[in-house]
Amino acid sequence: MSFPAGKTVDKRDNSILAGLEPAIFFGFFEELSAIPRGSYSEKQVSDHIADFARARGFEVYQDEIYNLLIKKPGTPGYENSPTVILHGHTDIVCESDEGVDHDFKNEGIKLQVIGDFIHGTGTTLGADNTVGVAFAMSLLASDDVPHPPLEVVLTVQEEVGKGGAQHFDGTKLSGKRLLDMNWHDPKSLFAGCAGDISVRFKIPVQWEPRVSEQTALSLRISGLSSGHSEFDIHLERANAIVQLGRLLRIVIRDTGARVAEVKGGVNRYVIPGEAEAIISIDASRIVDLRQRIEAEAASIALEYNASDPNLKVTVSESGRQFTQVFSAQSARALVDALNLLPNGVQSKSLQVEGLVESSNTVALLSSDEEAIEIVNTVPSAVSSRRYNIVDKIRQLSELIGNGASVETFADCPEWPYNPHSRMLNAAKAAYEREFGEQPHVEVSHSSLELGLFRKKVLDIDMLSIGPEAFDVHTTRERLNHTTVDLTWRLLKSLLRELRT
Known part of the structure; x- marks a missing residue:
């Protein structure tokens, strides 16, 4: 036609x-x-x-x-x-x-x-x-x-x-x-x-006082292609929340930065195109942090140059006022979850050529006084595959510990x-x-x-x-x-x- x-x-x-x-x-x-x-x-x-x-x-x-x-x-x-x-x-x-x-x-x-x-x-x-x-x-x-x-x-x-x-x-x-x-x-x-099911992954936050002399920075990833988390998942586009987790791992490990807030995504059925973390760091380590972020951002941009040509990572001073930061244990639990949660295509159909059978999208990220929350959307044409992915997420929460828990909702059959x-x-x-x-x-x-x-x-x-x-x-x-x-x-x- x-x-x-x-x-x-x-x-x-x-x-x-x-x-x-x-x-x-x-x-x-x-x-x-x-x-x-x-x-x-x-x-x-x-x-x-x-x-x-x-x-x-x-x-x-x-x-x-x-x-x-x-x-x-x-x-x-x-x-x-x-x-x-x-x-x-x-x-x-x-x-x-x-x-x-x-x-x-x-x-x-x-x-x-x-x-x-x-x-x-x-x-x-x-x-x-x-x-x-x-x-x-x-x-x-x-x-x-x-x-x-x-x-x-x-x-x-x-x-x-x-x-x-x-x-x-x-x-x-x-x-x-x-x-x-x-x-x-x-x-x-x-x-x-x-069909699909949604999974709420929660990590209780333990807080520690922020060192008042430290500088507050915004670490932000934006400009990603985003898209429908089911129609477009086969396009292998970058997920802003997942990539933020990758950057935070380096920031925390190599510069001693502390995390005060995280957020990302707009809807459970949207591949996140933006995500942000508010961090606190010694002024003497800011140059080092920028260098490490720039190097890792260059790697990410190269990996996704076809799917996400407008990907942008920025580090800027934040005007946010805060007196507490995540404890080292809570920050570690956050980073482990973001880096280890299944994301993207998980299996292809063996009956319909080219069809994605199951996937997961790490779709929403937020934090408040009590907990960090990561919402996932898990579609699958086969119910057992859907529930197996959920079980893997639940196992991950058990391995991470720190009070992490999993709750499912909005279960829709195929x-x-x-x-x-x-x-x-x-x-x-x-x-x-x-x-x-x-x-x-x-x-x-x-x-x-x-x-x-x-x-x-x-x-x-x-x-x-x-x-x-x-x-x-x-x-x-x-x-x-x-x-x-x-x-x-x-x-x-x-x-x-x-x-x-």
Whole structure:
């Protein structure tokens, strides 16, 4: 399939996306983009969509955490067809470039169109999953698209452990066929994915007085390519938290520096692009520290020159005021954990060529008065592999000691590929009818909410489609607007195919 050439954007009526087709989709996409909707802050967007649906006379269920279920009857001739569940999620990853002051709790995304792509302005775009919600609203608002009865499920907290899907009451669903709109490749049908689990690794902090004559410095690593911790894990990009651990090991061992604070990462499903440590050091050792950091930073830059060409390590004076530093034992436990936690690809599938089977991302790092916390995300297409990685992390905590502990949460099962899926075969037929060629069928290392719906609805049959998007979960996120109409055409054709 070849993509159509991009269109010149008509900016009349102050609309950034006016002139793009399908107009109904881009109208809703822009409308949603104006609403703040970070994870745990979905009430406003949920209320907006619920009001939109009620105004059209549809049955609406909104639960206490703002998941939505909207029911629309089938169109003439499809009234008695098997119900189709249409799924997306309302929350987005909120991240901004260094120096960009964007209040995600009170501001929507400022869109811009550059050639064939829609971007944010120094922030994530939120195409993941504003796309799915805009398609759902387009179908709900359309009166010229034949379709079976629809149950539109829009979940919350997907980007922070799939909390909405975990909470959603599956007994309210009558449909057994689910079409998810959270895929990013219009040339393929997404037909299976990994499950995942999150792991909170905690190290209690013991404190010692800081030597007041020492200098406070910020050791920071930034400029990394980052990316989605599941879609992009095979690209072997540098992890800022892991590399900070590598640098701290040298700093502590060779210069006697003490650590007062650590932080890094933005979300459990994002490869960390930045991390920082606040350290305290004798002024006489600062030159030595800089030399050692520069040498190690040069090695890291060489190792990742292809994946992370903009990697930057800086040492600068910190204005932070503090009177305590981690004890030597706590700092050692921190460094051991950051350097020994599994990170990146852990196994490849022996059944699907090129597919990552299991991985771990050291995703978030923070410290407070009581503990250092390191949050990991562990996806795997095979449950036993997932739990084996968790067990290795637990063993590491036992070896490190110092009161280190492991807690798991947000356990989501995998969605196994089924080559005999009615949804998949109907989508293949619809795709070939629309585009004159067979689609690629994709099974991915990413973990979607679909494994949870598989547990909630017996014998559910699922598929995911979507337009082309790149670098989701990063400030480079962009949506190829020329591919949206391709997905819209496929969506309408597939709904016609699902008449029986």
